[in-house]
Amino acid sequence: MTVNGRSYRLPRRPTVVICIDGSEPGYIEAAVQADCAPALGRILKTGTRLLADCVIPSFTNPNNLSIVTGQPPSVHGICGNYFLDPETGEEVMMNDPKFLRVETIFPALQRAGCRIAVVTAKDKLRGLLGKGLNLASGKACGFSSEKSAEATLAGNGIEKVNDLVGMPVPDVYSAALSEFVLAAGVRLMQRDRPQIMYLSTTDYIQHKHAPGTPAANEFYAMMDGYVAALDLMDCTIVLTADHGMNAKHDAAGRPDVIYLQDLLDAWLGAGAARVILPITDPYVVHHGALGSFAVIYLPQTADRADMIARLAALDGIEAALTREEACTRFELPPDRMGDLVVVSARHKVLGTSVTRHDLSGLREPLRSHGGISEQRVPLICNRRLREPQPGRHWRNFDAFDLALNLVD
Numbered sequence: 370m371t372v373n374g375r376s377y378r379l380p381r382r383p384t385v386v387i388c389i390d391g392s393e394p395g396y397i398e399a400a401v402q403a404d405c406a407p408a409l410g411r412i413l414k415t416g417t418r419l420l421a422d423c424v425i426p427s428f429t430n431p432n433n434l435s436i437v438t439g440q441p442p443s444v445h446g447i448c449g450n451y452f453l454d455p456e457t458g459e460e461v462m463m464n465d466p467k468f469l470r471v472e473t474i475f476p477a478l479q480r481a482g483c484r485i486a487v488v489t490a491k492d493k494l495r496g497l498l499g500k501g502l503n504l505a506s507g508k509a510c511g512f513s514s515e516k517s518a519e520a521t522l523a524g525n526g527i528e529k530v531n532d533l534v535g536m537p538v539p540d541v542y543s544a545a546l547s548e549f550v551l552a553a554g555v556r557l558m559q560r561d562r563p564q565i566m567y568l569s570t571t572d573y574i575q576h577k578h579a580p581g582t583p584a585a586n587e588f589y590a591m592m593d594g595y596v597a598a599l600d601l602m603d604c605t606i607v608l609t610a611d612h613g614m615n616a617k618h619d620a621a622g623r624p625d626v627i628y629l630q631d632l633l634d635a636w637l638g639a640g641a642a643r644v645i646l647p648i649t650d651p652y653v654v655h656h657g658a659l660g661s662f663a664v665i666y667l668p669q670t671a672d673r674a675d676m677i678a679r680l681a682a683l684d685g686i687e688a689a690l691t692r693e694e695a696c697t698r699f700e701l702p703p704d705r706m707g708d709l710v711v712v713s714a715r716h717k718v719l720g721t722s723v724t725r726h727d728l729s730g731l732r733e734p735l736r737s738h739g740g741i742s743e744q745r746v747p748l749i750c751n752r753r754l755r756e757p758q759p760g761r762h763w764r765n766f767d768a769f770d771l772a773l774n775l776v777d
Contacts, residue, residue, distance in 0.1 A: 391572025449647025661740030
Protein backbone atom coordinates (compact mmCIF):
# COMPACT_ATOMS: atom_id res chain seq x y z
CA MET A 370 0.00 0.00 0.00
CA THR A 371 1.05 3.63 -0.48
CA VAL A 372 0.62 6.36 2.14
CA ASN A 373 1.85 9.93 1.57
CA GLY A 374 3.99 8.82 -1.33
CA ARG A 375 5.70 5.98 0.54
CA SER A 376 5.03 2.29 -0.10
CA TYR A 377 4.71 -0.26 2.69
CA ARG A 378 4.27 -4.01 2.81
CA LEU A 379 1.50 -5.30 5.02
CA PRO A 380 2.87 -6.74 8.27
CA ARG A 381 3.79 -10.42 8.21
CA ARG A 382 3.88 -10.52 12.01
CA PRO A 383 2.74 -8.09 14.73
CA THR A 384 4.69 -4.85 14.34
CA VAL A 385 5.30 -2.48 17.25
CA VAL A 386 6.87 0.97 16.88
CA ILE A 387 7.83 2.57 20.19
CA CYS A 388 8.59 6.29 20.38
CA ILE A 389 10.66 6.78 23.54
CA ASP A 390 10.11 10.45 24.26
CA GLY A 391 13.36 12.36 24.75
CA SER A 392 15.59 9.31 24.37
CA GLU A 393 18.86 10.70 23.09
CA PRO A 394 21.56 8.19 22.09
CA GLY A 395 23.27 6.92 25.23
CA TYR A 396 20.31 6.14 27.47
CA ILE A 397 19.82 2.60 26.20
CA GLU A 398 23.53 1.94 25.91
CA ALA A 399 24.21 3.11 29.49
CA ALA A 400 21.44 0.89 30.86
CA VAL A 401 22.81 -2.07 28.93
CA GLN A 402 26.34 -1.38 30.20
CA ALA A 403 25.01 -1.26 33.76
CA ASP A 404 23.42 -4.70 33.26
CA CYS A 405 19.96 -3.18 33.67
CA ALA A 406 18.56 -3.99 30.22
CA PRO A 407 19.43 -7.50 28.96
CA ALA A 408 16.72 -7.62 26.28
CA LEU A 409 17.79 -4.29 24.82
CA GLY A 410 21.39 -5.48 24.99
CA ARG A 411 20.53 -8.53 22.89
CA ILE A 412 18.70 -6.35 20.37
CA LEU A 413 21.70 -4.03 20.04
CA LYS A 414 23.90 -7.03 19.28
CA THR A 415 21.66 -9.15 17.07
CA GLY A 416 19.21 -6.67 15.53
CA THR A 417 19.56 -3.40 13.65
CA ARG A 418 21.25 -0.49 15.42
CA LEU A 419 21.14 2.86 13.63
CA LEU A 420 21.28 6.57 14.38
CA ALA A 421 18.71 8.86 12.78
CA ASP A 422 17.75 12.51 12.68
CA CYS A 423 14.42 13.72 13.99
CA VAL A 424 12.63 16.71 12.50
CA ILE A 425 13.24 20.28 13.62
CA PRO A 426 11.81 21.66 15.82
CA SER A 427 12.80 18.68 17.92
CA PHE A 428 9.54 18.62 19.88
CA THR A 429 6.98 15.93 20.62
CA ASN A 430 4.08 16.70 18.30
CA PRO A 431 5.98 17.34 15.05
CA ASN A 432 8.06 14.20 15.44
CA ASN A 433 5.32 11.82 16.49
CA LEU A 434 3.30 12.94 13.50
CA SER A 435 6.30 12.56 11.22
CA ILE A 436 6.84 9.01 12.47
CA VAL A 437 3.24 7.99 11.77
CA THR A 438 2.92 9.81 8.43
CA GLY A 439 6.40 9.03 7.12
CA GLN A 440 6.89 12.67 6.16
CA PRO A 441 8.28 15.95 7.56
CA PRO A 442 6.12 18.84 8.87
CA SER A 443 6.08 20.51 5.45
CA VAL A 444 3.76 17.66 4.41
CA HIS A 445 1.73 16.88 7.53
CA GLY A 446 1.55 20.44 8.85
CA ILE A 447 2.27 19.84 12.55
CA CYS A 448 5.20 22.15 13.27
CA GLY A 449 5.09 22.46 17.06
CA ASN A 450 3.20 21.65 20.21
CA TYR A 451 1.87 25.21 20.08
CA PHE A 452 1.56 27.85 17.35
CA LEU A 453 -0.04 31.05 16.19
CA ASP A 454 -3.09 29.99 14.16
CA PRO A 455 -2.99 32.22 11.05
CA GLU A 456 -6.76 31.81 10.58
CA THR A 457 -7.65 33.25 13.99
CA GLY A 458 -4.52 35.11 15.11
CA GLU A 459 -4.69 33.22 18.40
CA GLU A 460 -1.98 31.20 20.10
CA VAL A 461 -3.29 27.65 20.47
CA MET A 462 -2.19 24.12 21.21
CA MET A 463 -1.50 22.19 18.03
CA ASN A 464 -3.28 19.04 19.18
CA ASP A 465 -6.56 19.36 17.30
CA PRO A 466 -6.80 16.75 14.50
CA LYS A 467 -7.99 19.50 12.15
CA PHE A 468 -4.41 20.78 11.96
CA LEU A 469 -3.15 17.49 10.49
CA ARG A 470 -3.03 17.84 6.71
CA VAL A 471 -2.50 14.25 5.59
CA GLU A 472 -3.50 10.77 6.66
CA THR A 473 -1.37 8.74 9.02
CA ILE A 474 -0.38 5.19 8.16
CA PHE A 475 -3.02 3.76 10.52
CA PRO A 476 -6.30 4.26 8.61
CA ALA A 477 -4.72 2.84 5.47
CA LEU A 478 -3.56 -0.23 7.38
CA GLN A 479 -6.99 -0.60 8.96
CA ARG A 480 -8.64 -0.46 5.52
CA ALA A 481 -6.23 -3.20 4.46
CA GLY A 482 -7.61 -5.41 7.24
CA CYS A 483 -5.11 -4.80 10.05
CA ARG A 484 -6.07 -4.49 13.70
CA ILE A 485 -4.55 -1.26 15.07
CA ALA A 486 -3.65 -0.09 18.60
CA VAL A 487 -2.33 3.38 19.43
CA VAL A 488 -1.37 4.14 23.03
CA THR A 489 0.13 7.43 24.19
CA ALA A 490 1.23 8.75 27.55
CA LYS A 491 -0.16 12.27 27.17
CA ASP A 492 -3.63 12.87 25.87
CA LYS A 493 -2.44 15.81 23.74
CA LEU A 494 -1.29 13.34 21.07
CA ARG A 495 -4.20 10.91 21.08
CA GLY A 496 -6.50 12.81 18.74
CA LEU A 497 -3.80 13.57 16.19
CA LEU A 498 -2.46 10.02 16.10
CA GLY A 499 -5.91 8.47 15.97
CA LYS A 500 -7.33 10.71 13.24
CA GLY A 501 -9.17 8.68 10.62
CA LEU A 502 -9.28 5.42 12.57
CA ASN A 503 -12.64 3.67 12.64
CA LEU A 504 -12.86 3.06 16.37
CA ALA A 505 -16.38 1.65 16.10
CA SER A 506 -15.13 -1.27 14.03
CA GLY A 507 -13.94 -3.31 17.00
CA LYS A 508 -10.55 -3.59 15.29
CA ALA A 509 -8.86 -0.39 16.42
CA CYS A 510 -8.28 1.39 19.69
CA GLY A 511 -6.56 4.59 20.74
CA PHE A 512 -6.16 5.94 24.26
CA SER A 513 -3.74 7.68 26.61
CA SER A 514 -2.38 6.79 30.03
CA GLU A 515 -3.40 10.21 31.24
CA LYS A 516 -7.10 9.69 30.40
CA SER A 517 -7.21 5.89 30.60
CA ALA A 518 -10.13 5.85 33.04
CA GLU A 519 -12.22 7.86 30.57
CA ALA A 520 -11.78 5.50 27.61
CA THR A 521 -15.02 4.26 26.02
CA LEU A 522 -15.88 1.91 23.20
CA ALA A 523 -17.44 4.78 21.26
CA GLY A 524 -14.60 7.25 21.69
CA ASN A 525 -11.56 5.01 22.02
CA GLY A 526 -12.50 1.58 20.73
CA ILE A 527 -11.84 0.13 24.18
CA GLU A 528 -13.17 0.38 27.73
CA LYS A 529 -12.06 -0.64 31.22
CA VAL A 530 -8.46 0.04 30.29
CA ASN A 531 -7.22 0.21 33.86
CA ASP A 532 -8.71 -3.20 34.62
CA LEU A 533 -7.01 -4.61 31.53
CA VAL A 534 -3.62 -3.15 32.40
CA GLY A 535 -3.93 -3.73 36.13
CA MET A 536 -2.75 -0.21 36.98
CA PRO A 537 -4.53 2.92 38.19
CA VAL A 538 -4.38 6.17 36.24
CA PRO A 539 -0.77 7.34 36.67
CA ASP A 540 0.29 10.77 37.82
CA VAL A 541 1.08 12.85 34.73
CA TYR A 542 4.41 13.84 36.29
CA SER A 543 5.79 10.37 36.82
CA ALA A 544 7.64 7.54 35.12
CA ALA A 545 4.49 5.48 35.64
CA LEU A 546 2.80 7.44 32.84
CA SER A 547 5.22 5.81 30.40
CA GLU A 548 5.13 2.42 32.09
CA PHE A 549 1.35 2.37 31.65
CA VAL A 550 1.83 2.76 27.87
CA LEU A 551 4.21 -0.19 27.71
CA ALA A 552 2.14 -2.37 30.04
CA ALA A 553 -0.95 -1.63 27.98
CA GLY A 554 0.93 -2.56 24.82
CA VAL A 555 1.89 -5.95 26.24
CA ARG A 556 -1.63 -6.69 27.49
CA LEU A 557 -3.19 -5.67 24.17
CA MET A 558 -0.73 -7.87 22.30
CA GLN A 559 -1.55 -10.79 24.58
CA ARG A 560 -5.31 -10.30 24.29
CA ASP A 561 -5.93 -8.95 20.78
CA ARG A 562 -2.66 -9.46 18.88
CA PRO A 563 -2.97 -6.28 16.77
CA GLN A 564 -0.97 -6.34 13.57
CA ILE A 565 0.17 -2.74 14.12
CA MET A 566 0.82 -1.04 17.44
CA TYR A 567 2.24 2.41 18.13
CA LEU A 568 3.36 3.23 21.67
CA SER A 569 4.46 6.76 22.61
CA THR A 570 5.89 7.52 26.05
CA THR A 571 6.63 10.76 27.91
CA ASP A 572 10.01 12.37 28.64
CA TYR A 573 9.45 13.04 32.35
CA ILE A 574 12.57 11.04 33.27
CA GLN A 575 14.75 12.38 30.44
CA HIS A 576 13.97 15.98 31.39
CA LYS A 577 15.34 15.28 34.85
CA HIS A 578 18.01 12.63 34.52
CA ALA A 579 20.94 12.23 32.12
CA PRO A 580 21.96 8.91 30.53
CA GLY A 581 23.60 6.52 32.94
CA THR A 582 22.18 8.06 36.11
CA PRO A 583 20.44 5.68 38.53
CA ALA A 584 16.96 7.03 37.78
CA ALA A 585 17.51 6.80 34.02
CA ASN A 586 18.86 3.26 34.24
CA GLU A 587 15.90 2.26 36.40
CA PHE A 588 13.51 3.64 33.78
CA TYR A 589 15.16 1.73 30.94
CA ALA A 590 15.29 -1.41 33.07
CA MET A 591 11.51 -1.11 33.43
CA MET A 592 11.16 -0.65 29.68
CA ASP A 593 13.41 -3.61 29.03
CA GLY A 594 10.96 -6.00 30.66
CA TYR A 595 8.11 -4.93 28.40
CA VAL A 596 10.28 -4.99 25.28
CA ALA A 597 11.36 -8.53 26.23
CA ALA A 598 7.72 -9.58 26.55
CA LEU A 599 6.86 -8.20 23.10
CA ASP A 600 9.94 -9.86 21.62
CA LEU A 601 8.88 -13.22 23.05
CA MET A 602 5.52 -12.81 21.32
CA ASP A 603 7.35 -12.74 17.95
CA CYS A 604 6.72 -9.04 17.32
CA THR A 605 8.85 -6.92 15.04
CA ILE A 606 9.86 -4.03 17.32
CA VAL A 607 11.32 -0.69 16.29
CA LEU A 608 12.44 1.78 18.95
CA THR A 609 13.13 5.40 18.13
CA ALA A 610 12.67 8.81 19.73
CA ASP A 611 10.92 12.06 18.94
CA HIS A 612 13.95 14.10 20.03
CA GLY A 613 17.05 14.06 22.16
CA MET A 614 17.75 16.05 25.31
CA ASN A 615 20.53 18.28 26.63
CA ALA A 616 21.46 20.11 29.80
CA LYS A 617 20.33 23.74 29.50
CA HIS A 618 21.75 25.35 32.62
CA ASP A 619 24.75 27.31 33.82
CA ALA A 620 27.46 26.19 36.24
CA ALA A 621 25.24 27.10 39.19
CA GLY A 622 22.39 24.94 37.89
CA ARG A 623 20.20 27.88 36.80
CA PRO A 624 18.38 27.71 33.44
CA ASP A 625 20.56 29.40 30.80
CA VAL A 626 17.93 31.45 28.97
CA ILE A 627 17.85 34.05 26.21
CA TYR A 628 14.60 35.99 26.68
CA LEU A 629 13.71 36.98 23.14
CA GLN A 630 10.56 39.00 23.83
CA ASP A 631 12.43 41.22 26.27
CA LEU A 632 15.15 41.82 23.67
CA LEU A 633 12.71 42.57 20.88
CA ASP A 634 10.71 44.92 23.11
CA ALA A 635 13.92 46.85 23.76
CA TRP A 636 14.82 46.94 20.06
CA LEU A 637 11.40 47.59 18.49
CA GLY A 638 9.14 48.82 21.28
CA ALA A 639 6.95 46.92 23.73
CA GLY A 640 4.70 44.40 22.01
CA ALA A 641 5.74 45.35 18.47
CA ALA A 642 7.07 41.85 17.82
CA ARG A 643 5.58 38.56 19.01
CA VAL A 644 7.57 35.52 20.13
CA ILE A 645 6.00 32.05 19.97
CA LEU A 646 7.61 29.11 21.75
CA PRO A 647 6.44 25.89 20.07
CA ILE A 648 7.57 23.76 23.04
CA THR A 649 4.68 25.16 25.07
CA ASP A 650 2.22 22.53 26.28
CA PRO A 651 0.13 21.87 29.40
CA TYR A 652 3.03 20.05 31.10
CA VAL A 653 5.31 23.00 31.90
CA VAL A 654 6.71 21.41 35.07
CA HIS A 655 8.95 19.39 32.72
CA HIS A 656 10.63 22.40 31.13
CA GLY A 657 9.03 25.70 32.13
CA ALA A 658 8.11 26.24 28.44
CA LEU A 659 11.82 26.73 27.72
CA GLY A 660 13.18 25.07 24.59
CA SER A 661 15.72 25.71 21.87
CA PHE A 662 13.42 26.78 19.02
CA ALA A 663 11.40 29.99 18.70
CA VAL A 664 9.28 31.71 16.07
CA ILE A 665 9.12 35.51 15.79
CA TYR A 666 6.42 37.64 14.17
CA LEU A 667 7.72 41.11 13.27
CA PRO A 668 5.86 44.34 12.54
CA GLN A 669 5.77 45.24 8.84
CA THR A 670 8.14 48.15 9.44
CA ALA A 671 10.90 45.99 10.94
CA ASP A 672 14.09 45.34 9.01
CA ARG A 673 14.34 41.56 8.89
CA ALA A 674 17.99 41.55 7.91
CA ASP A 675 18.86 43.81 10.84
CA MET A 676 16.90 41.64 13.28
CA ILE A 677 18.62 38.50 12.01
CA ALA A 678 22.04 40.12 12.36
CA ARG A 679 21.30 41.21 15.94
CA LEU A 680 19.93 37.81 16.92
CA ALA A 681 22.76 35.89 15.26
CA ALA A 682 25.30 37.99 17.17
CA LEU A 683 23.92 36.89 20.54
CA ASP A 684 25.96 34.41 22.53
CA GLY A 685 24.19 31.05 22.42
CA ILE A 686 22.30 31.45 19.13
CA GLU A 687 23.03 28.67 16.64
CA ALA A 688 20.80 29.91 13.83
CA ALA A 689 18.67 32.98 13.05
CA LEU A 690 16.78 32.48 9.80
CA THR A 691 14.07 34.02 7.69
CA ARG A 692 10.84 32.08 7.29
CA GLU A 693 11.90 30.99 3.83
CA GLU A 694 15.34 29.83 4.94
CA ALA A 695 13.96 27.93 7.93
CA CYS A 696 11.20 26.21 5.96
CA THR A 697 13.67 25.06 3.32
CA ARG A 698 16.29 23.90 5.80
CA PHE A 699 13.94 22.23 8.29
CA GLU A 700 11.08 21.15 5.97
CA LEU A 701 8.41 23.27 7.65
CA PRO A 702 5.04 24.61 6.43
CA PRO A 703 5.54 28.31 5.55
CA ASP A 704 1.97 29.35 6.34
CA ARG A 705 2.37 28.22 9.95
CA MET A 706 5.69 29.92 10.66
CA GLY A 707 6.55 33.47 11.67
CA ASP A 708 8.82 35.96 9.95
CA LEU A 709 11.94 34.64 11.69
CA VAL A 710 13.03 31.36 13.26
CA VAL A 711 15.65 31.25 16.01
CA VAL A 712 17.49 28.14 17.24
CA SER A 713 19.68 28.23 20.33
CA ALA A 714 22.91 26.31 20.91
CA ARG A 715 23.28 23.02 22.75
CA HIS A 716 23.18 24.33 26.31
CA LYS A 717 20.93 27.38 25.87
CA VAL A 718 17.17 27.77 25.80
CA LEU A 719 14.88 30.47 24.47
CA GLY A 720 12.18 32.24 26.47
CA THR A 721 9.76 35.09 25.94
CA SER A 722 9.98 37.46 28.92
CA VAL A 723 11.46 36.85 32.34
CA THR A 724 8.07 37.57 33.93
CA ARG A 725 6.18 35.07 31.76
CA HIS A 726 7.99 31.87 32.75
CA ASP A 727 7.15 30.13 35.99
CA LEU A 728 10.20 28.05 36.82
CA SER A 729 9.12 27.15 40.34
CA GLY A 730 8.33 23.58 39.25
CA LEU A 731 11.89 22.85 38.15
CA ARG A 732 13.39 20.72 40.92
CA GLU A 733 16.51 19.69 39.01
CA PRO A 734 18.81 21.65 36.68
CA LEU A 735 16.99 22.20 33.41
CA ARG A 736 17.26 19.67 30.59
CA SER A 737 15.33 20.46 27.43
CA HIS A 738 15.21 20.19 23.64
CA GLY A 739 13.95 21.74 20.43
CA GLY A 740 17.13 22.59 18.57
CA ILE A 741 19.52 21.05 16.08
CA SER A 742 21.63 19.74 18.97
CA GLU A 743 18.75 17.43 19.98
CA GLN A 744 18.19 16.07 16.47
CA ARG A 745 20.14 12.80 16.68
CA VAL A 746 18.07 9.86 17.97
CA PRO A 747 18.30 6.06 18.02
CA LEU A 748 16.59 3.87 15.43
CA ILE A 749 16.75 0.27 16.62
CA CYS A 750 15.00 -2.91 15.50
CA ASN A 751 14.99 -6.39 17.00
CA ARG A 752 15.51 -7.85 13.50
CA ARG A 753 18.36 -7.45 11.05
CA LEU A 754 18.26 -5.48 7.83
CA ARG A 755 17.77 -7.83 4.89
CA GLU A 756 20.43 -5.92 2.97
CA PRO A 757 22.74 -3.00 3.74
CA GLN A 758 21.60 0.57 3.12
CA PRO A 759 24.96 2.28 2.45
CA GLY A 760 24.96 6.05 2.67
CA ARG A 761 21.31 6.32 3.66
CA HIS A 762 20.40 9.35 5.77
CA TRP A 763 18.08 7.76 8.30
CA ARG A 764 15.23 9.72 9.86
CA ASN A 765 13.08 8.76 12.82
CA PHE A 766 10.13 8.81 10.43
CA ASP A 767 11.68 5.85 8.59
CA ALA A 768 10.51 3.68 11.51
CA PHE A 769 7.60 2.02 9.69
CA ASP A 770 9.65 1.67 6.51
CA LEU A 771 12.28 -0.18 8.53
CA ALA A 772 9.75 -2.36 10.33
CA LEU A 773 7.57 -3.29 7.35
CA ASN A 774 9.91 -3.17 4.35
CA LEU A 775 13.53 -3.63 5.32
CA VAL A 776 13.89 -6.37 7.96
CA ASP A 777 13.17 -10.08 7.93
